[in-house]
Amino acid sequence: MNTFNVREHAPSILVATLSTAFGVSLLQVTTNLSIMIAADDVVGSSGTVGVILAIIAAVFIVIATYVGAVVTTNTFSTIIAGRTRSIALMRLIGATARSQRNAVTVEGLLVGIVGAISGLVIGTIVSTALVLIAVRTALIPDLGYIFLEPIVLAPMAAVLATTWLASWAGSRRVLTVSPMQATGAVVEESRAEAAGHRGRNLAAVILFSAGSLLLALGVVAGLVSPVGILIGVVGGVLSFSGVVLGSELVMPPALKLVGRMLGSRAPARLAAENAVRYPQRSSRTTIGLVIGVTLVTMFAVATASFQRLIDAARVAEPEVYEGIEPIMQTTVGVFSVLVGFSALIAAVGLVNTMSLSILQRTREFGLLRALGFSASQLRAMIRAESAQLVIASMLVGVVLGIGYGWAGAQSMLGSINGSPGLIFPVVPPWLLAVIAGSAVVLTVAASTLPARRASRISPVVALAVD
Numbered sequence: 001m002n003t004f005n006v007r008e009h010a011p012s013i014l015v016a017t018l019s020t021a022f023g024v025s026l027l028q029v030t031t032n033l034s035i036m037i038a039a040d041d042v043v044g045s046s047g048t049v050g051v052i053l054a055i056i057a058a059v060f061i062v063i064a065t066y067v068g069a070v071v072t073t074n075t076f077s078t079i080i081a082g083r084t085r086s087i088a089l090m091r092l093i094g095a096t097a098r099s100q101r102n103a104v105t106v107e108g109l110l111v112g113i114v115g116a117i118s119g120l121v122i123g124t125i126v127s128t129a130l131v132l133i134a135v136r137t138a139l140i141p142d143l144g145y146i147f148l149e150p151i152v153l154a155p156m157a158a159v160l161a162t163t164w165l166a167s168w169a170g171s172r173r174v175l176t177v178s179p180m181q182a183t184g185a186v187v188e189e190s191r192a193e194a195a196g197h198r199g200r201n202l203a204a205v206i207l208f209s210a211g212s213l214l215l216a217l218g219v220v221a222g223l224v225s226p227v228g229i230l231i232g233v234v235g236g237v238l239s240f241s242g243v244v245l246g247s248e249l250v251m252p253p254a255l256k257l258v259g260r261m262l263g264s265r266a267p268a269r270l271a272a273e274n275a276v277r278y279p280q281r282s283s284r285t286t287i288g289l290v291i292g293v294t295l296v297t298m299f300a301v302a303t304a305s306f307q308r309l310i311d312a313a314r315v316a317e318p319e320v321y322e323g324i325e326p327i328m329q330t331t332v333g334v335f336s337v338l339v340g341f342s343a344l345i346a347a348v349g350l351v352n353t354m355s356l357s358i359l360q361r362t363r364e365f366g367l368l369r370a371l372g373f374s375a376s377q378l379r380a381m382i383r384a385e386s387a388q389l390v391i392a393s394m395l396v397g398v399v400l401g402i403g404y405g406w407a408g409a410q411s412m413l414g415s416i417n418g419s420p421g422l423i424f425p426v427v428p429p430w431l432l433a434v435i436a437g438s439a440v441v442l443t444v445a446a447s448t449l450p451a452r453r454a455s456r457i458s459p460v461v462a463l464a465v466d
Contacts, residue, residue, distance in 0.1 A: 009111050015071050016115020016163050017122060023065065023155025024123030025130075032131055032145040062233060065158045067295065070244055071288040072166035076108065101168075108167020112160040120156055124148065204246025211239025215407045222411030223421065232411040236404050240294070243400065247283035247290075252276050254392040262384050267377045270368075271384035282389060289393035289442070290400070297401020297431060298408065304426035305409030309419060316418030379451040386447035390439050398435065402427060 087100055128147055134140045214235025222228030243250055259272030276282065365378055373381075406425035413419065 009107065012072055012076070012108075012111045012163075013115050013118070016112055016159050017118040019065060019067070019162075020116045020119020020156055020159045021123035021126060022119075023158065024120055024152045025127040027151055027155065028124065028127035028147050028149075029130060031149065031151075032127075032147075035143055035145060036140050058233075062237065065155070065162055066237060066240075067288075067291050069162040069166045070291060072108070072111070072163050073169050076104065076167050076169075105164060105168045109160075109164045111167070112163030115163065116156040116160045119159065120152065123152075123155075201246055201249055204242045204249065206242070207245060208239050208242030211235045211237070211242060215239060215404075215411075218411040219407050219414065219422075222414035223419075224415050226412050226415060228411035228414065229408060232407050236407070240291075240400070240404075243290070244287055247287045248279040250396065251283045251286055251290075251392060252279050254396050255282060255388060258388045258392045258395070262388060265380075267373075267381035268384045271381045271388060274381075274385055286389050286393040289390065290397045293394045293397025293435065294401040294404065296434070297398050298405040300428050300431045301402050301405025301425055302408045304428050305406055305423065306413055308423055308426050309409060309413045309416070312420040312423075313416050313418035316420075375456075382451040383443065383447045387439075387443045390443045394435055394439055 090100060091097065124147055131140070131145050131147075135142050212235065215232055216235075218228045218230075218232025218235055220228070221231055255272075255276050259276065262268035262272050368378060368381075369375075402425050410422065414421065
């Protein structure tokens with residue numbers, strides 16, 4: 001427990017690195033976009049675009065930090081689930097639960113330090129490349145752009161703090177491990193046990209309800225001022241925190257719905273049951289992808305809704321928005337690249353937790369092989385289970401993303417000159433195609449290597465694993 005295993009924590013380090021790189025790139029690109037806007041003869045005279053740009057940057061930094069924290073928490077929870085027996089053995093020979101948890105949080109701090117430093121380097125390279133490419137291709141003028149400013153320390157500090165806190169939150173299970181568990185195998189909470197968390201479930205409902213009300217308030221406030229987006233961000237974080245906290249209530253119904261579509265063959269039926277039998281494990285695996293799909297959908301819907309609001313406003317008052325189109329296109333293009341960081345963080349989280357979960361179920365797979373499951377049936381079961389988790393995550397993420405994207409567009413641009421007021425959410429047609437293609441890729445990525453490893457273990461060896 002006191003040895004930092006780089007291989008075990010490599011995915012967590014990658015998540016921390018991506019989160020830092022996202023924040024650093026975002027601040028550097030936003031700073032340089034502000035320089036470009038200030039130099040524009042038409043738009044530079046108005047501070048509105050600059051204010052909106054600063055608000056967008058703040059929103060995305062909060063999102064990136066939040067995504068990284070949730071994915072890291074789930075990763076540490078999965079790691080701890082696999083260490084249950086070794087922790088119990090340490091307890092058996094005299095170690096306290098608190099000392100074991102402190103050891104895990106130290107690991108989280110080390111992950112944060114490595115990720116923050118790596119992210120600063122990568123983020124600076126990415127933002128520099130984006131600006132240089134935009135200058136070379138004449139998308140933006142060649143001005144005195146700057147990159148390394150003290151403000152880039154902010155996302156580094158945020159990721160370091162959230163990674164440490166995520167390791168602390170993810171390791172809370174250490175406190176419940178008893179010395180007696182040294183004699184048994186790793187056991188996840190059953191469906192009935194997960195349903196018994198009344199306090200946590202109530203807190204989840206309260207957070208989601210309060211957040212939804214704030215989202216609605218942000219939309220109403222956005223009809224008066226773009227500051228409404230700040231209310232909406234708070235509401236979005238609270239409501240999605242409710243989804244994360246209550247994921248063991250949210251995900252099982254979606255998993256059941258998808259499970260019915262897997263077919264009636266033995267591997268598919270067993271996969272469908274596995275996904276809902278242990279909701280804690282399934283929720284821990286899927287919530288990162290839910291975040292990623294929610295972000296991509298939210299950004300796509302928000303961008304399309306932004307465009308519809310601005311187009312309507314330009315028709316009503318064309319003189320106000322003269323010359324804004326190139327800047328809006330550049331801004332949307334840059335943020336489209338940056339939002340990919342958050343989606344990548346979530347994808348890494350899914351593949352990581354799915355792989356760890358599969359590798360920790362060696363005894364379960366050995367028992368199935370001993371009962372007559374062939375290697376090909378085992379691989380089919382793992383692929384079906386991965387598909388169920390991915391598809392259910394994407395369904396939930398799309399629904400949430402449409403709501404958040406529409407609320408974000410309305411609360412930010414509902415008050416601009418010539419605004420038509422409230423509009424319906426705009427869902428780009430390409431979004432569904434991208435999500436469907438991503439589902440296939442992620443299912444293959446998350447299941448191929450673990451399935452291959454699991455099918456190669458003989459039943460005797462698997463059942464003998466401690």
